[in-house]
Amino acid sequence: MASGVMTILRCGVLVDGSGVPASEDMGVVIDGDEIAAVAPWNELGIRGGYRDLRRCSVVPGLIDGHTHICLGSPSSPSWAAAAGDPIGLVTWGLASSCASLLSGVTTVVDAGSRDGLALRVGTLIKSGIAVGPRVLAAGPAITTTGGHGASFGVRADNVDELLKAVRANVSGGADYVKIMVTGGAITPQSNRRRSQYRQDELDAAIADAHRLNRKVIGHANCTEGITRAVQAGIDIVAHCNWLGEHPGTVEMDPHTVELMAAQGTWIDLNIQGAFRDIEEADGRVVSAHPGEPTPRTRWELLRPLAERGIGIYLTSDGFGPSVGSFTGQLSAVESRDVPSPEGLISHVTSIPAKALGLAERLGSLQAGKLADLVVLDGDLRADRGCLAKPLSVFRSGIEVVSNGLLRRPPLLSRASAEMDAQEDLLARVFRELD
Ligand SMILES: [Zn+2]
Incomplete structure (x- = not known):
């Protein structure tokens, strides 16, 4: 919403998030929480009262489309202190959100x-009590008894239970529905090479989530799970590892790929897994593209899908404060894998914005969108390393990170003004009692 409070930035290099080449000496005019204009500096006719960022690159606020801010690693002593109760978990989620914001992520x-406690974290940030990125959340992930993530998910073992879980999550405020379609690595007793659900179960759950206008994110490691989820109309496949049923095999299914391209299915690819050696992690690629060179990493495995028009975005899948290392990992992506920095930024801005249904307001630097911006120290085209430590972060037009440090959120000032008013009231009451 335009408020008349203007911030004007003069940017040395502007990467707008759409993937097009960067522009030099650009102006961004922020009015309230929105971007009012993006134009070459000399066309704006501004003489003074602007922030001179001519030594910096400016990119859209990043979107980390897959996190677990209220979970932690069992080996972390601080997690042990937080994990026992909801207050600890929400506090942990707030701390994780701060780590994410400091790294340049404005939407997670x-x-x-x-118990869907990340939704609570999102509410506290939205209300201005805490500072952090915009937190959108799926609530508890839906899984089978003993299935992937069962210790922190909601269990559903048949169609009726799946429908109940989808409906309970949505009525509890979930922005998305997350289904653990296959087993996963962190739940050793689950089988990541098989689907946890039958076709009719996925059909029913995904159709009901769509009836309630929620996109469905499916954790899917194996070909059987990916294929069933895509046939059921899933919106986003997380991981998309194409593991075959037999240990050591990776089997991409060309028919499912065609269906994904036709349906506009998106892939949420965890950055750590994306550039790791497939053989080391999962085994041999046996039937991806016979006759072509064998892909070395998951990124290479999925590149033909991107060329087919299937949108892939990069995420941290980080637990707790480790989400703060997302941009550090992003800065280490080599130009051999993602040649242009503009392309790299699009994988964490405009592409996830489209996949997650946020593109109307987020994901690129354009007039009319929310003013989420990250200021990087240097020229991103020459040095990807500057992504790892942003100088400033703007969220909805407010500079929430400045010189690499969290600023007191202006909304907190409103809370302290409310407290001052209450103290005045108490003082008057006591005077009258005297
Ligand atoms: Zn995950």
Whole structure:
């Protein structure tokens, strides 16, 4: 909403998030929480009263489309202190959100939290009580008894239970529905090479989520699970590892790929897994593209899908404060894998914005969108390393990170003004009692 409070930035290099080449010496005019204009500096006719960022690159606020801000690593002593109760978990989620914001992420999607507590974190940030990125959340992930993530998910073992879980999550405020379609690595007793659900079960759950206008994110490691989820009309496949049923095999299914391209299915690819050696992680690629060179990493495995028009975006899938290392990992992506920095930025801005249904307001630097921007120290085209430590972060037009440090949110000032008013009231009451 335009407020008349203007911030004007003069940007040395502007990467707008759409993937097009960067522009030099650009102006961004922020009015209230929105971008009012993006134009070459000399066309704006501004003489003074602007922030001179001619030594910096400016990119859209990043979107980390897959996190678990209220979960932690069992080996972390601080997690042990937080994990026992909801207050600890929400505090942990707030701390994780701060880590994410400091790294330049202005929107996170939580893809599964115990009792849906990440939704609570999102509410506290939205109200201005806490500072953080915009938190959109799926509530507790839906899984089978003993299935992937069962210790922090909601269990559903048949169609009726799946429908109940979808409906309970949506009525509890979930922005997305997350289904653990296959087993996963962190739940050793689950089988990541098989689907946890039958076709009719996925059909029913996904159709009901769509009836309630929620996009469905499916954790899917194996070909059987990916194929069933895509046939059921899933919106986003997380991981998309194409593991075959037999240990050591990776089997991409060309028919499912065609269906994904036809349906506009998106892929949420965890950055750590994306550039790791497939053989080391999962085994041999046996039937991806016979006759072509064998892909070395998951990124290479999925590149033909991107060329087919299937949108792939990069996420941290980070647990707790480790979400803060997302941009550090992004800065280490080599130009061999993603040649242009503009392309790299699009994988964490405009592409996830489209996949997650946020593109109307987020994901690129354009007039009319929310003013989420990250200021990087240097020229991103020459040095991807500057992504790892942003100088400033603007969220909805407010500079929430300045010189690499969290600023007191202006909304907190409103809370302290409310407290001052209450103290005045108490003082008057006591005077009258005297
Ligand atoms: Zn996850």
